[in-house]
Amino acid sequence: MTRTVYVNGEYLSETDAKISIFDRGFLFADGVYEVVSVLGGKLLDFAGHMKRLRRSLAELELPSPAEDDELLAIHRRLVSENGLDEGLIYMQVTRGAADRDFLFPPKGTRPSLVLFTQAVALRDKPSAETGLRIASVPDLRWGRRDIKTVQLLYPSMAKMDAKRRGADDAWLVEDGVVTEGSSNNAHIVTADGVLVTRDLSHSILHGITRAAVLRLAAEENIPVEERNFTLDEAKSAAEAFITSASSFVLPVVEIDLHPIGDGKPGPIAKRLRQIYIAESEKTAI
Amino acid sequence: MTRTVYVNGEYLSETDAKISIFDRGFLFADGVYEVVSVLGGKLLDFAGHMKRLRRSLAELELPSPAEDDELLAIHRRLVSENGLDEGLIYMQVTRGAADRDFLFPPKGTRPSLVLFTQAVALRDKPSAETGLRIASVPDLRWGRRDIKTVQLLYPSMAKMDAKRRGADDAWLVEDGVVTEGSSNNAHIVTADGVLVTRDLSHSILHGITRAAVLRLAAEENIPVEERNFTLDEAKSAAEAFITSASSFVLPVVEIDLHPIGDGKPGPIAKRLRQIYIAESEKTAI
Numbered sequence: 001m002t003r004t005v006y007v008n009g010e011y012l013s014e015t016d017a018k019i020s021i022f023d024r025g026f027l028f029a030d031g032v033y034e035v036v037s038v039l040g041g042k043l044l045d046f047a048g049h050m051k052r053l054r055r056s057l058a059e060l061e062l063p064s065p066a067e068d069d070e071l072l073a074i075h076r077r078l079v080s081e082n083g084l085d086e087g088l089i090y091m092q093v094t095r096g097a098a099d100r101d102f103l104f105p106p107k108g109t110r111p112s113l114v115l116f117t118q119a120v121a122l123r124d125k126p127s128a129e130t131g132l133r134i135a136s137v138p139d140l141r142w143g144r145r146d147i148k149t150v151q152l153l154y155p156s157m158a159k160m161d162a163k164r165r166g167a168d169d170a171w172l173v174e175d176g177v178v179t180e181g182s183s184n185n186a187h188i189v190t191a192d193g194v195l196v197t198r199d200l201s202h203s204i205l206h207g208i209t210r211a212a213v214l215r216l217a218a219e220e221n222i223p224v225e226e227r228n229f230t231l232d233e234a235k236s237a238a239e240a241f242i243t244s245a246s247s248f249v250l251p252v253v254e255i256d257l258h259p260i261g262d263g264k265p266g267p268i269a270k271r272l273r274q275i276y277i278a279e280s281e282k283t284a285i
Numbered sequence: 286m287t288r289t290v291y292v293n294g295e296y297l298s299e300t301d302a303k304i305s306i307f308d309r310g311f312l313f314a315d316g317v318y319e320v321v322s323v324l325g326g327k328l329l330d331f332a333g334h335m336k337r338l339r340r341s342l343a344e345l346e347l348p349s350p351a352e353d354d355e356l357l358a359i360h361r362r363l364v365s366e367n368g369l370d371e372g373l374i375y376m377q378v379t380r381g382a383a384d385r386d387f388l389f390p391p392k393g394t395r396p397s398l399v400l401f402t403q404a405v406a407l408r409d410k411p412s413a414e415t416g417l418r419i420a421s422v423p424d425l426r427w428g429r430r431d432i433k434t435v436q437l438l439y440p441s442m443a444k445m446d447a448k449r450r451g452a453d454d455a456w457l458v459e460d461g462v463v464t465e466g467s468s469n470n471a472h473i474v475t476a477d478g479v480l481v482t483r484d485l486s487h488s489i490l491h492g493i494t495r496a497a498v499l500r501l502a503a504e505e506n507i508p509v510e511e512r513n514f515t516l517d518e519a520k521s522a523a524e525a526f527i528t529s530a531s532s533f534v535l536p537v538v539e540i541d542l543h544p545i546g547d548g549k550p551g552p553i554a555k556r557l558r559q560i561y562i563a564e565s566e567k568t569a570i
Contacts, residue, residue, distance in 0.1 A: 005306065007306060014307070017305065017306045017307075018303035018304060018305055018306065019303060019304065019306055019311065020302065020303055021290065021292060021302045021303065021304055021377075021399045021401065022299070022302075022401075023311065025311050026304065026308065026310050026311045026377075026435070027377070027435060027437070028435065028437040028438055028441050029314035029435055029436045029437060029438045030437075030438050030441060060438070060442070090385060092306075092311075092312070099403065100375060100401075100403065102437070102440060102441045102444040102467060102468055103441070103444055103445060103448060104441065104445055114306045116306065116307075116385075118384065118385065138428075140427050140428030140429060141427050141428075142425050142426050142427045142436075142439055143423075143425030143426075144425060144439075149438055150311070150312060150313065150314055151314045151427075151436045151438055152312070152313040152314060152315075152387070153313055153314050153315050153345075153434055153436055154427055154428075154429075155387060156313050156315060156387045156388070156389065157345070159387040159388055160388060160389055163388060182387060183387055
């Protein structure tokens with residue numbers, strides 16, 4: 001079965017889904033994206049993703065391809081056309097097609113809008129039970145990681161590097177401190193039961209799931225500290241975990257071959273995963 | 286008149302030239318490029334560009350889309366089909382189309398190959414006479430600028446920023462020292478007549494034109510120092526200029542509103558432009 005995808009106003013078979021070679025997403029990585037999760041055919045935290053999309057567009061002076069309600073309608077139609085019960089909806093906006101020039105194209109150039117679905121098991125993931133093994137990799141990305149651009153070559157290389165070293169994913173390290181995972185936010189729990197997570201800045205993505213989990217942690221009376229933590233502090237933490245729209249909360253059981261805590265998924269990570277899923281299902285639209 | 290362009294084995298009208306939305310060039314900026322200049326219908330330093338392409342592909346473990354002689358044949362056919370006398374040929378290679386995953390696609394995934402021409406005046410440029418005004422911009426790019434990837438969003442933003450500040454282009458500055466221009470290498474000439482240019486590393490692109498110009502400078506008995514130089518040193522230099530495949534050598538007459546030398550194109554920059562063009566025409570194929 002081929003998927004139905006959305007490209008600039010049209011619903012097409014994925015095999016016909018193409019964009020111009022002059023699209024600035026292709027030539028300059030001049031585009032941003034969001035990934036919305038789907039559980040039971042419903043969208044998780046759609047409003048949060050739209051808010052971040054608007055911020056990314058504004059930071060890059062990218063024109064808006066459509067209003068939120070139109071984007072919602074496209075998301076819902078793709079869920080319906082593809083019979084998507086559980087998985088992801090990927091959405092990308094670029095500055096559109098124009099003859100190649102480092103200068104932005106003239107005002108009025110139509111931004112490109114592309115969406116497609118991916119059917120993936122999100123709730124019942126083996127790694128939620130076994131935990132993830134992490135390999136650390138130097139963070140060589142650009143200076144505005146708060147903008148969710150498609151400049152994803154380095155995260156892709158970092159994940160490949162981790163995989164080759166026998167790990168499941170990479171944590172990126174800059175000046176000795178952990179910035180984030182290859183495509184997720186990184187968190188630890190100290191021996192005193194404090195959830196420690198990197199504070200927001202231009203250095204990391206402002207994760208939608210990160211924000212939700214911190215809110216839920218506070219409701220559970222788990223103390224939260226938003227600050228830098230070193231790779232060494234992470235290795236000797238009681239627990240570690242990641243958050244992202246597609247992984248929710250996943251425990252980390254090993255960093256650079258050092259077991260975290262007792263080498264099994266920690267209770268706080270497991271609890272946060274559980275309540276994040278329950279809360280998400282309640283509020284999905 | 287519409288151009289004929291090349292996309293994955295086919296010669297197409299530019300309006301039909303499309304790639305899959307699943308191309309990793311579009312989704313991950315997972316691709317590299319080269320720009321070859323054309324003078325009198327002939328290619329400038331094709332071998333140099335092929336050598337750098339091979340290096341970029343190797344650094345990213347990108348499969349080769351074709352042998353050098355096939356790529357040469359495509360370049361020549363595009364020159365011929367488009368009647369290109371003077372201008373550029375842009376070539377991009379990506380890791381090909383595959384369902385979205387940070388991990389590289391399976392071995393055997395066919396890389397994408399895209400080429401198109403741009404008719405541009407290269408020899409008689411007004412800026413060769415007037416010189417360029419430069420604005421400095423912090424260098425926020427990733428850590429592997431020696432690989433010629435399509436992660437060009439920041440250089441594009443930097444050039445826009447420079448334009449808005451009334452300048453023609455940007456020089457990127459990191460830790461007080463100049464790395465390079467938005468899409469060219471940066472050079473200065475000291476009061477003693479020494480050509481100073483940033484040394485090669487992961488911090489800058491290994492310019493094909495930079496290398497040719499340094500060789501020609503040596504032949505002209507101009508002393509060359511490959512080392513860091515600060516923005517302040519550049520502002521108080523006797524001359525400044527840029528090099529790139531598409532601009533050859535262009536004098537810089539102003540940096541952040543400070544005139545360079547007497548505020549006019551310097552004799553060494555003018556001389557190097559002249560002999561670079563003469564040499565290029567002699568060796569073009």
